Amino acid sequence: MIVNPPALPKLAYSIREASTASSLGRTSLYGHIAAGRLKAVRVGGRTVIPAESLRALIAGEAE
Numbered sequence: 001m002i003v004n005p006p007a008l009p010k011l012a013y014s015i016r017e018a019s020t021a022s023s024l025g026r027t028s029l030y031g032h033i034a035a036g037r038l039k040a041v042r043v044g045g046r047t048v049i050p051a052e053s054l055r056a057l058i059a060g061e062a063e
Contacts, residue, residue, distance in 0.1 A: 012041070012048035022058055037062040 010017075019026050029049070032038035039053040056062045 010051050012043075012050050013054060014046065014048060018049045018054055022054060032057060032062070 013021060015026055015029060018024075018029055022029075024032075029038065033040045033049075038049060038057050040047050040049050042048075053062070
């Protein structure tokens with residue numbers, strides 16, 4: 001019997017994934033990034049949002 005390993009929790013989201021996960025539009029996400037309420041990291045040519053930063057924004061803990 002083949003057992004699939006448990007899925008690892010996401011460490012970061014692309015802008016598109018963060019938009020889907022949070023129900024916020026891309027423009028809103030970029031606005032939060034520009035205002036410093038949401039952290040974005042460039043990895044290679046991609047911009048990713050750390051999962052903990054997105055959770056903090058949604059929970060109202062972001063400054």
